[in-house]
Every structure is written in C-alpha cells, then in structure tokens.
Amino acid sequence: MSLLMRRSGAAALIAMLLASPALAENKKAIVSQAFQSMLYLPLYVAIDEGFFTQQGLDVTKETAGAPSVALSAVISGSAQFSIHGPEWTAIAASKGGPVGIIANVVNGAAVWIATAPDYKFDGIKSIKGQKVVTGLMPTTSTSLFIKLLKENGLDAKTDVEMIQVAIGSEPGPFVAKQADIAVMYEPGLDQAVAKGMKVVLAFPKLYGAYAFSAVTARNDVDPDTAQRMVNGMEMAMRFMAKNEAKTVEIAKKEFPSLEPAVVEAAVKRMLADGVYPPSVDITADALKVSMDTQIALGNLSAQPDYKAFVVKKYIEPALALK
Numbered sequence: 243m244s245l246l247m248r249r250s251g252a253a254a255l256i257a258m259l260l261a262s263p264a265l266a267e268n269k270k271a272i273v274s275q276a277f278q279s280m281l282y283l284p285l286y287v288a289i290d291e292g293f294f295t296q297q298g299l300d301v302t303k304e305t306a307g308a309p310s311v312a313l314s315a316v317i318s319g320s321a322q323f324s325i326h327g328p329e330w331t332a333i334a335a336s337k338g339g340p341v342g343i344i345a346n347v348v349n350g351a352a353v354w355i356a357t358a359p360d361y362k363f364d365g366i367k368s369i370k371g372q373k374v375v376t377g378l379m380p381t382t383s384t385s386l387f388i389k390l391l392k393e394n395g396l397d398a399k400t401d402v403e404m405i406q407v408a409i410g411s412e413p414g415p416f417v418a419k420q421a422d423i424a425v426m427y428e429p430g431l432d433q434a435v436a437k438g439m440k441v442v443l444a445f446p447k448l449y450g451a452y453a454f455s456a457v458t459a460r461n462d463v464d465p466d467t468a469q470r471m472v473n474g475m476e477m478a479m480r481f482m483a484k485n486e487a488k489t490v491e492i493a494k495k496e497f498p499s500l501e502p503a504v505v506e507a508a509v510k511r512m513l514a515d516g517v518y519p520p521s522v523d524i525t526a527d528a529l530k531v532s533m534d535t536q537i538a539l540g541n542l543s544a545q546p547d548y549k550a551f552v553v554k555k556y557i558e559p560a561l562a563l564k
Contacts, residue, residue, distance in 0.1 A: 268295065268298050268299055268300045269298060269299050269300070269464075269466070269467050269470060270299075270300045270301075270302070271299055271300070271301050271302070271322040271323060271467055271470075271471060272301075272302045272304055272315075272320070272321040272322055272323070273285065273301055273302070273303050273304070273321065273322070273323045273324065273325060273457075273471075274304050274305075274306045274311075274312040274313075274315040274316065274320075274321040274323070274324045274325075275303060275304070275305055275306065275312060275324070275325045275326070276305075276306055276307075276308060276309040276311075276312045276324075276325065276326035276327075277305060277306075277307070277308075277409075278305050278496070278497075279427075280427075280428050280429055280493065280497065280505075280508055280509070280512070281347070281348050281352055281427070281428075281454070281455050281517075282325050282347060282348075282455065283482070283489070283492070283493055283496070283509065283512075283518065284347055284475055284478045284479055284482065284518060284519075285303065285325060285347065285475070285478070286492055286493070286496045287478040287481060287482055287489060287492050288301075288474045288475055288477065288478035289301055289303065290492045290495065290496075291477075291478065291481060291488075291492070293473075293474040293475075293477040293478050293481070294470070294471070294474035296474070296477070297470040297471075297473045297474045297477075298470055299467065299470040299471060299474060301471070301474070304321065306324070309326035309327055309330045310330060312324040312325065312326050313326060313330050313331060313334060313341070313458060316341060316458055316459060316460055317334065317339060317340070317341060317460065319460070322459060322460075322463055322464070322467060322468075322471070323344075323457050323458065323459050323463075323468075323471055324457070324458045324459075325347055325455060325456070325457055325458070326455060326456075326458070327382055327454065327455055327456075327532075328343050328453050328454075328455070328456040328458070328524075328529070328532060328533075329382075329532065329533065329535075329536045329541060329542065330458075331343055331456070331458045331551075332533060332536070332542055332546045332551065333536075333541065333542055335546060335551060336542065336543065336544070336546065340460050340461045340462065341458055341459065341460055341461065342458070342459065342461060342550070342551050342552065342553045343453075343456040343457060343458055343459075343524065343551065343552055343553065344456075344457050344458070344459050344463075344468055344471070344472055344553045344556045344557070345456060345457040345471070345472045345475045345476075345522040345524075345556065345557065345560070346453065346456055346457075346475075346479075346519045346521070346522045346523060346524045346528075347454075347455040347456050347457060347475070347519075348453075348454035348455035348456075348517055348518065348519070349451055349452065349453065349454065349516065349517070349518070349519035349524075349528060350445075350446035350449070350450075350451070350452055350454060350512075350515055350516045350517035350518075350519075351382075351386055351445035351446050351448070351449045351452040351454055351532075352427060352428065352445070352446060352454055352512065352515075352517045353382065353383040353386050353387070353425060353426070353427060353445040353446075354425075354426055354427075354428075354431050354441050354443065354444050354445065355387070355423065355424070355425055355426075355441070355442055355443040355445075356416070356423070356424050356426060356431060356434050356435065356439045356440060356441050356442065357422055357423050357424075357439065357440055357442050358419070358422040358423075358439060358440075359438050359439065359440055361422040361423065363423075363442040363443075365394075366390055366391065366394045366396070366443070367394050367395070367396065369396075369402060369423055370396060370401045370402065371401070371402070372402055372403070372421070372422060372423055373402070373403045373404075373405060373420065373421035373422070373423070374387070374402050374403070374404050374405065374421055374423045374424065374425060375404075375405045375407060375412050375415050375416045375420065375421045375423070375424040375425070375426075376404050376405070376406050376407075376412070376424070376425045377406065377407065377408075377409045377412060377425070377426075377427070378406045378407060378408055378409060379406060380541070381409055382454065382535070383409075383425050383426065383427055384404070384406065384425060385535055385536075385539050386425075386445055386535060387425045388539065389535055389538050389539065390445075390448075392538070405420060405421055409427070410427075410430060411430075412424050412425075412426050412427075412430050412434075413426070413430045413433045413434045413437070416434055416439065417434055417437045417439070424439075428508040428511065428512060429497070429500055429504050429505060429508040431508065431511070432504045432507040432508045432511065433500075433501075433504050435507065436501065436503065436504055436507075444515055446515040446516055446517055447515060449531055450516075450531070451516075451525060451527060451528035451531065452528055452531050452532050453524050453528045453529045453531070453532040453533075454517075454532065456524065457471065457472070457475065457522075459471075459553070465555075465556075468553075468556050469556050469559060469560070471556075472522055472556040472557060472559075472560045473559070473560045473563060475522050475560070476521060476522045476560035476561065476563055477563070479518065479519055479520060479521055479522065480520075480521070482513070482518055483513075483518075483520055486509075486510065486513060489509060489513070490505065490506045490509045490510070493505050493506075493508075493509045494506070521560075521561055522557050522560050522561070523557055523561060524552050524557070526548045526552075529545075529546070529548055529551070529552060530545060530548075533545050533546065
C-alpha cells in the first residue's frame with residue numbers, strides 16, 4: 243500500500259471517528275429541585291447510576307429551597323426542569339404560565355400519621371380534641387390532613403390543635419411529647435419510629451395512585467433534551483423496582499447526615515407503599531386525586547386539562563424503551 247493511500251485511509255478514519263455520535267458531547271440540563279428530599283430519590287438514582295449519561299445528558303442538580311422557587315427557575319429559563327408537587331405547576335398553568343409536567347416522580351400520597359406508643363388510635367375521628375404536630379402550611383402533608391379531617395366531619399381549626407412546625411422538624415416536638423400525634427413525611431417518620439413511635443395511618447394506602455411530585459418543563463423546552471430527561475427517569479424507576487438494596491445504598495449516599503438504619507427503613511417503606519412509581523407515566527386518575535386536594539383547599543379553581551397538562555409525547559417513548 244502506498245504512503246498516499248495509507249494517509250488517505252488514516253484521514254478518512256479520523257473523519258469518521260470525529261463524526262461518530264459516540265464522541266458527540268452530551269447535552270446539558272439543569273434540574274431545580276424544591277429540596278434535597280427522599281421523595282426525589284428517582285432523580286438521584288438516575289444521576290448516580292448514570293442513566294442520564296447513557297441517554298447523552300449531563301444533569302446538574304440545583305436545590306431551590308422551595309417549590310415556587312424551583313418552578314420560577316424553569317419559567318425564567320435558568321433551569322430546563324424542576325421537581326416538586328404538580329399543584330404548583332397547575333396553579334402556574336391556570337394563570338397562563340407556559341408549563342406542564344413531563345414525568346412522574348412520586349405516585350403516592352407520601353404522608354403518614356404516627357402516634358405515641360401508648361396512644362389508642364381508633365380512626366381519624368378519635369383524634370378530636372387532641373394536639374397534632376404538623377408541617378407549616380402550605381405543605382401537602384398538612385393539606386391532606388386537613389382534607390381528611392373535613393371528610394370525617396372534623397374542623398382543623400376547632401376540633402384539633404395543630405402545632406405547625408418547619409417541614410422536617412416534626413420529630414422534635416413529637417418525640418418530646420408536646421403531642422401524641424404527628425403528620426409526617428419521610429425520613430422524619432422513621433426517625434420517630436426509631437424512637438418508639440408507631441405508624442397508624444398511611445395516606446399512600448388510603449388514596450392509591452396520587453400524583454405527588456413530578457418533573458416540570460416549559461412548553462417550549464428542547465424536545466430532544468426533554469426526551470433524554472424522561473428516558474433517564476424511566477430507567478431509574480425500573481432499576482429501583484428491581485434493586486432495593488442498591489437503591490437504599492444510593493439513598494444513604496445522598497443523605498449522609500441521617501442514621502443509615504432510618505434511611506433504609508424509609509426507602510423500604512416508600513417502595514412497599516407504592517410511593518415511588520413503577521414508571522414515568524401519570525394517569526388521569528392519579529392527577530385528578532391530587533388536584534382534588536388542591537381544589538378542596540381553594541388553591542386551585544378547577545382540574546387542569548389532562549391532555550394539555552401531562553405531556554405524553556415524552557412519556558410514551560420512555561415507556562417503550564427496551
């Protein structure tokens with residue numbers, strides 16, 4: 243083979259390699275999460291297990307500190323995606339905001355009621371006249387509690403005394419016996435259980451499928467970037483359903499300040515109670531149950547249009563992944 247042919251062949255090979263998609267730079271995306279929360283574990287699994295990278299997406303996670311701030315990052319364009327309760331997105335959309343939800347993150351009403359070990363709980367009506375530790379409004383845990391009271395003929399203002407505290411700090415006054423009852427998220431719930439408290443009511447079992455947290459994007463988001471994001475989340479959810487031990491390990495890494503036993507108990511509880519969804523799909527029924535809570539509380543005037551609000555064009559291809 244002549245030197246010229248060898249050089250020509252080498253040049254062609256270099257050109258082919260440079261044009262190869264495998265060498266193409268990954269797309270980049272910012273995800274603004276409301277909080278660093280165990281509820282958002284599917285996002286952390288997708289990042290830590292490299293599922294976004296497999297989809298050609300480099301994801302940067304930013305913590306906003308509040309759902310409204312996370313959503314504002316998407317609306318302003320400083321983030322491509324946000325993760326928080328879909329009610330915030332629905333409220334924004336009802337006011338003309340150019341946003342919708344593109345993937346499920348939490349599909350169960352991830353709230354539980356716990357009591358002191360010696361407290362006799364005979365159903366929600368039995369707590370009339372009692373003190374109850376709850377999260378500071380507005381928050382879904384307290385909203386669901388108020389809705390449950392109303393459904394059972396009780397008034398949150400007159401029939402119970404709510405001790406509202408900052409989200410995440412509920413175990414303190416509860417374990418300190420300031421009240422015999424608490425309404426809690428994880429991991430606070432299992433922090434209290436580790437101190438001897440008992441779980442008496444699980445909202446995930448009470449409500450079933452419930453759109454509790456979701457990925458939000460602008461309607462004009464880059465479609466290819468959005469598809470890669472949703473695909474990565476789908477891969478994470480499939481992984482979590484089959485790899486409990488590894489999922490627990492990732493959660494321990496993401497929450498190093500918590501007792502490992504508490505993290506393990508919390509993750510296992512949420513997996514068992516169906517809090518983490520099996521896929522990124524959000525059904526019309528799950529959305530309706532979730533939005534009904536907001537309508538009952540006066541936060542939302544009407545149900546969002548499911549077909550316009552839940553962007554199935556990203557969900558369906560993700561569900562078809564092999």
